[in-house]
Amino acid sequence: MTLTAGLDVGGAHLKIALVERGRTIDVRQFPCPLWQGLDKLDAALAAARPLLSRASRFAVTMTGELSDLFPDRETGVATLVSRLTKELVGEVQFWMGLRGFGDANAARQHHTDVGSTNFLATATLVARELRDALLIDFGSTTADIIPVVAGSPRPRGLSDAERQITGELVYTGLTRTAVMGVTTETLFRGQRAGLAREYLATMADVRRILGADLTDIDQHATADGQGKTLQESITRLARMLGRDARDGTESEWRKVAGQIREIQLRSLYDGAAQVLSAVDLPEASPVVAAGIGADDIAEIAQRLGREVIRFGALAGADPAVETWSTGCAPAVAVALLLDPQASS
The missing domain is CATH 3.30.420.40 (ATPase, nucleotide binding domain)
Known part of the structure; x- marks a missing residue:
């Protein structure tokens, strides 16, 4: 065979x-x-x-x-x-x-x-x-958002350059993306805090702080070359705010991480909304969730009011x-x- x-x-x-x-x-x-x-x-x-x-x-x-x-x-x-x-x-x-x-x-x-x-x-x-669906593949580095209409893929762009304009390629990933590539500020103890525009922490750190188990999928070194424990992830995220981990409680750092993740998810939602605005995709058609970030795409599908099917x-x-x-x-x-x- x-x-x-x-x-x-x-x-x-x-x-x-x-x-x-x-x-x-x-x-x-x-x-x-x-x-x-x-x-x-x-x-x-x-x-x-x-x-x-x-x-x-x-x-x-x-x-x-x-x-x-x-x-x-x-x-x-x-x-x-x-x-x-x-x-x-x-x-x-x-x-x-x-x-x-x-x-x-x-x-x-x-x-x-x-x-x-x-x-x-x-x-x-x-x-x-x-016949009709919205494919969203959220990987470690990027997200692809592709409409399927009447049984055929209908991307408006084919190259990365074109797709970054159409919203079909959102250059943000579940784990490898640097936090500085997601947002330049966050909230900390009721105040807006600017973030260092430096490679000090990644979205893998953010998700570990929020309790995600990335053991099998996060296969690359951390920003500082240190380990991947909760405390080490907090240390890296705290540096983004010009702080040490001891300057906040674990609960406070979870709030910071939650805000950063939410900003990233909004960028995916915005990409999906842009793609949907350009095609006549029936409201009953599902979102097909692919990539290591499929769980997050299930959230996006819910916000879009669509059923989700895993690839x-x-x-x-x-x-x-x-x-x-x-x-x-x-x-x-x-x-x-x-x-x-x-x-x-």
Whole structure:
């Protein structure tokens, strides 16, 4: 039996989904800080080798070409295509957005269609299952907001530059985003406090303070290189206010964290509202929540007055990997789109 592996090669993670007979049976995420060098991709692929060795067909999508390791996106795509073609043993097909799949030569020729179109793969799979929906994929770094109308993805933009204008790409993430990228001020003991515009704390710190368990999904170093305990997260957040952790109680720091998270969620809501304002999407159509931030997207769906469906359930993943199928939606999507048994 031929198994299909879907790879989403990002600038921070390598996500892999394994599909058998049209059903997702395994999904993993591996840290891959590509900005530090191609050896990080090699290490991630090596760690994933037991999973990859089970497949003989590979569907690849990527956003890693955006890494500042590369001088431009064309170079990034060409480099990653060459590296992956060399490392993967079997048939390798690259997702090229509206063009569908192509081999390595086609991927190099159409690099603008290959780079950062993973959102379109996820939306295409959603469109197979739902006639109308709003896909929101909230990952570690960004959020994609894509309408599906009358059984087809309907993004107004295809490039990052276009999508940042249309609201379909909101550059904020569940864990990796620096707090200074979310807001410049917060409230502390009844007063407005300006925040340091310095990389001192991340949204992972904010969510840990609020009680989130990020053990499996927060795979990168903290801003100060220290640990990920509650107290260490409070210490980093306090520095954003020019304070020490002991300058506030745990309850006060939770209030600060809650405000910052709320500001981030508003940016996602605003993006969704902008997208919805441009399309005629029936009010009864659901929000499809994808990404490691799917729980937060469920809140956004509630604010929009829409039902929420998690991508893993929509894609028919095995129950044991449904959560990670939601978290690694583009990898699952390209595997299912390439697997001939998934559409039969």
